[in-house]
Amino acid sequence: MYAIKQSVIAKEHADYDLNTSIFYMDMRTYGKEFEKYYERSKKQYGVNFIRSRVYGLDPGENDNISIRYALEDGTVITEEFDMVVLSVGLEPNKKAVELAKELGVELNQYNFADVPQLTGVATNQPGIYVAGAFSGPRDIPETVMQASAAAGEIQKLLAEAKGTLTKAKEYPAQKDVAGEIVRTGVFVCHCGINIGSVVDVPSVAEYAKTLPGVVYATDKLYACSQDASAQIKEAIEEYGLNRIVVASCSPRTHEPMFQETLKEAGLNPHLFEMANIRDHCSWVHQNEPAKATEKSKDLVQMAVKKAALLEPVQPITLPMNHDALVIGGGVAGMNAALNLADQGYQVYLVEKAEELGGIAKRIHYGMGGEDVQAT
Template identity: 60%
Template sequence: VFVCSCGVNIASVVDVAAVRDYAMTLPHVAFVENSLFACSQDTQGLIKERIKEHNLNRVVVASCTPRTHEPTFQETIKEAGLNKYLFQMANIRDQGAWVHQNEPAAATHRAKDQVRMAVATVALQPPLQEFDLPVTKAGLIIGGGVAGMEAALGLANQGYDVALVEKKDFLGGHARKLNHTWNGEAVQPYVDDLVQRVTSHPKVQVHLNAAITGVTGFVGNFVSTIASEGRETEVAHGAAIIAIGGHPYKPKEYLYKENPRVLLSLEMDQALREKNPLVTGAQSAVFIQCVGSREPERPYCSRVCCTHSVENALRLKEINPDMDIYILYRDLRTYGRRENLYKEAREKGVIFIRYDLENKPTVTQAADGSLTVTVRDHILGIPVHLNPDVLTLASAIIVKEQEKLAQLFKVPLNNDGFFLEAHMKLRPVDFATDGVFVAGLAHYPKPLDEAIAQAKAAAARAAVVLAQDAIRAGGVVAQVDPATCSGCQACVGNCPFGAISFIEDKKLAEVNQALCKGCGTCAATCPSECITLFGFSHKQLYTQVDEALAELEAEMDEAAGA
């Protein structure tokens, strides 16, 4: 047992020496030592020496959280010749010193309890085995928009074969409808060049008018079925990137599709690109923000709409500096350097009027098709009537057809229907399912430059998988005891990683240990207790509970005897 002071994090509250001395009295404990920082390189070397010197076969470290430091200690004991799973951490910092910062006696008492529980648990821990799985060095990209194509090139340029699946008959997605980025760069030449590089790359195979209809396997060894033009093709790949893009919400309000003067933001882009007289001849224009966004049905912000509207307002001012332009907004979110566009628009005479959800603008039309937009001015507190020649609706970005892909790849969606990453900061393009990654609007609404950056990040993460010759699996995984399995299938539906299947002819559940992440949901769900999670067996857990309650039981026995 190695007890860490963690500088003053633990030692300023917990009596480390008392914990050390107590640990020496526990059954099975052959050696105890305390250190200032157990995670330091010097102490890691010392732990290896002590393992060899005292012929230790299991190790307990009483220190901080296993979330950050368990792999470090596991690697250390592995280098000393032990199976890395013959190890247990007692988190006496987070769960002891920090909880009882003003109660040193309580913190020390709890630390002793935690060490006793850890020793009892690791004493029952068998060595766990890992195994190698070969990696198919190819990638699958779902979605032929900018994010999908950038991801495809990111992998192909590193020498990996890539299958790019696009449901439409052309590549480019909604970027085909954009004119400029927020900082004025022309989008169409970039998209044309990107398409040319993808279609001419020898490592990229493009599947148009195609969809994914089936997925089997696991990280490094997926097999996906691609349906295209009545034929199905199976593609083996080691990693997948979901970049299916997003779509503009089509509103049923503000006379959209009822009056030709009412356009969506991308339709305004097209009108500007084609020099449509409806736009070039207009004397007044109105933009309504948050159409379909930041409402009970879709509470999220679509992020690009404010900047896009301000951009187009400035384009209209270039065509006609005297044009009256109004932007009706709830909260203007031209973030970062995009704020300069807002300042420029104000300087050029674009008028911004704020509204709230309870007093949304209304749009009416006269017999001749002319529009009237009525909005309550947030400063004057009275209704303002505007008569635009063209009205642009900044509608929400939504994602479609994501549920099927989420089911096929066993990846989660958030409450708004977008794909949910494993961790916002630590794994921003990874899914909880290993080997599957996300990029672009399918993840959340974002401008073109951010979609490109995310696509390159996803390609880099996928390359980490494909660069390996084999993937290590096993260790802390679940196993079903066929002798006691009743075939109730409770575990099958509750496994968040799809690692458990039901074998019909045997009427038994079976765990694919390559997919299992050791979360323990199945073991907790099983009414027959026939599923064991290695490293967290029922006997180990019951022993931990017994040790946690040992002093209480002794006190109760003493009281009963008295």
């Protein structure tokens, strides 16, 4: 899967017709929707998959590399490529292995953490959990799920002490911007190559300078970095900004972070607007850079106009029912319900079937031979 993903990314970001071939013996697209990604890489992106045995690499003409390989029927073929990438297996970081040994965490034959059966994130040491690549090769969604599970287990251990050591973060007094002339700062993000390889980010920033109410505009390699956050706060102070617009990725993931930056600079967090020029421009129009750039300018213009109409919003406090409702009595639902109950919450578990268990009732053994029904 790593090889497939890197091939797709290379084809997406190449400014020429890049041909990629993957030589393989067994296709191991075992994860959730991995097979769909494999098929999409062939049909949509044109990645060439060759089931074969590679026998040798030799110098070719014009600094090329000549690959000699045999197909399934035994036919031997020699073909030249501009570059060859050796896709190897994943192994744990040496420092992680050393740390595990110091902590007494048991490792398996490949030096990944030896996770007890059907726990997912536990180790042989109470209170020590693993998530991500140290438990084996993982993709991002699986790593996030493991991290959430580990956090849930840790919250159980800390349930009695919850809230006893918390400290309220102090912020500077909010500036009263009522009646002030709108002074907007615009920050356009390259997002590495996610946006910058398609959208002409500097030209979008220059365009933003011409918009009414904008007194400062610039581009950032990564607007979400700590350095960029500090620079946004400095710009607010230096230019007297009272509205902030960031043109970057999705507000679903980054809006709270930018709002936090405004609070740290003494501005109400709701004097912030975001233009999603990654999802709505560079990703969906990656083969039309000129149009993606023009659309980015339109989105920035709309965000600037909307920001000019924003007013400070003050939070209110309401009483809350802390009981939890878990819908679905499968393995995930039952574990979530038990975890919340162990943290001291009243939990209601709802399942439409007559029995709990979900799909697990139809699974008898796990990949490691675990007796699922007995568990």
